[in-house]
Amino acid sequence: MGRNLFGRKIVMKKSKIIASILFFLLTTAQTFAQESESEKNATGAGISLSSASDKPPESKNSEMKTESKKKADEKTEIPEEFATEIASEKIALDDVVPAEDEAAELREMEDEVASQLDEKTVEEEVLEKPKILEVAGLFASESEWSQAMIKKYVDIYTAERGKKTLQAILSRGEEYRIFIRTRLKELSLPRALEYLPVVESEYSINATSRSGAKGLWQFMENSIKPYLRKSDWLDERLDPWKSTEAALKKLKENYDSFGDWALALAAYNCGAGLIKKTIQANPEMTYWDLAEKGLLKNQTAHYVPKLIAIAELCENSQKYALDLPQLSDDDAIIEYDYVETKKPVNLSKLAAELNLDAKTIKKLNPAMIRNVSPPGAGFPIRIPLGMKEKGEKAVEKVAMELSDGATLFVEHKIEQGDTLWALSRSFGCTVADLCDLNGISEKAILKLGKVLYIPMK
Secondary structure, three states: OHHHHHHHHHHHHHHHHHHHHHHHHHHHHHHHHHHHHHHHHHOOOOOOOOOOOOOOOOOOHHHHHHHHHHHHHHOOOOOOHHHHHHHHHHHHHHHHHHHHHHHHHHHHHHHHHHHHOOOOOHHHHHOOOOOEEHHHEOOOOHHHHHHHHHHHHHHHHHHHHHHHHHHHHHOHHHHHHHHHHHHHHHHHOHHHHHHHHHHHHOOOOOOEEOOOOEEEOOOOOOHOOOOOEEEOOOOOOOOHHHHHHHHHHHHHHHHHOOOOOOHHHHHHHOHHHHHHHHHOOOOOOOHHHHHHHOOHHHHHHHHHHHHHHHHHHHHHHOOOOOOOOOOOOOOOOOOOEEEOOOOOEHHHHHHHHHOOOOOHHHHHHHOOOEEEOOOOOOEEEEEEEOOHHHHHHHHHOOOOOOOOOOOEEEEEOOOOOOHHHHHHHOOOOOOOHHHHHHOOOOOOOOOOOOOEEEEOO
């Protein structure tokens, strides 16, 4: 009984809804018919519906839209004080947002160059420009393809976005460029190599590629020996001074092996083994021949031309009307003092003891990935020049009091339920000791599977 009554209520509601829909349709049809009849009458009498107001047929709709817009504008009127604030915010955004767009567009331009040159497309206007055959110790081929390669990259970095990008990169690397330039001169290596980090990392010491290469000179982990060290405590690829020494040594070894800087650079990019194998198969060919005939990887084929183009612009900036940061050959390398550690030292505590900002010490020691010096004696920590005596006292004061012996710590893989407090109780150390050794704060969240180092008392 109840079910039938409930069913009737549903039917009645449906009937009402249907009736409402039919009434709406009927009303709309009548209105449309009346409007059509009025329009016919007006036209038959020789009267234009638009003539009364001297406006086009859509004037009624236009007036309605205009009126609506006026009302909307009245509703959304912004007080003057807020309008000024919004305008200033937009200016700030305009200053920030285009940077990403410019970088993306620059990469698109480089990709376009790559595709054009891979198809051996050589524009006449490019070839009409003077040939670039030597720049700061690097030599290029006279072939049409090679010159087109170089000049296309010149065009990219003399375009508006390219100029800004190159200027920003050189400014960022100014401190390291002085060091690199000095070392190149001391080692009698081509001056153009100063601009290789522009190609490799855009002079960013923290740069990491998709393939895992890191640092200013983009060393892969499998290619750092015997030049650099990497451990749970250190990654010297991130140290711009040590990685520079390693990169220049590797480049010099490549040159000694191949007797040609273009091939030495190609070997730095894709590996000496691959270049040797390619040369053995094509003994009469130069780097430029191999690149033009597609016998090198695409990235390697573009690597040297891009470097030569950037070196040309940087070494002859006035010729290209570029306002780039310039270094003097007389500029001195920024020097530092070093203090040796006997036990692990937390960099943040050392900075506090020296009345320095923690970022300053970290910037000087970027290879210390745990913010703590490695266990064991004899590890040098870089500090500002003139602070050696104070630094030695500070190191002695903040060095972790670990037990003597070969084993200064044990490894513990984080498990479900682990906390710093519980681990300190289990291993007989303090929470502060755990934080110091691992370079973390007492509020750090422990991730499952992560290795934590436990100091042994």
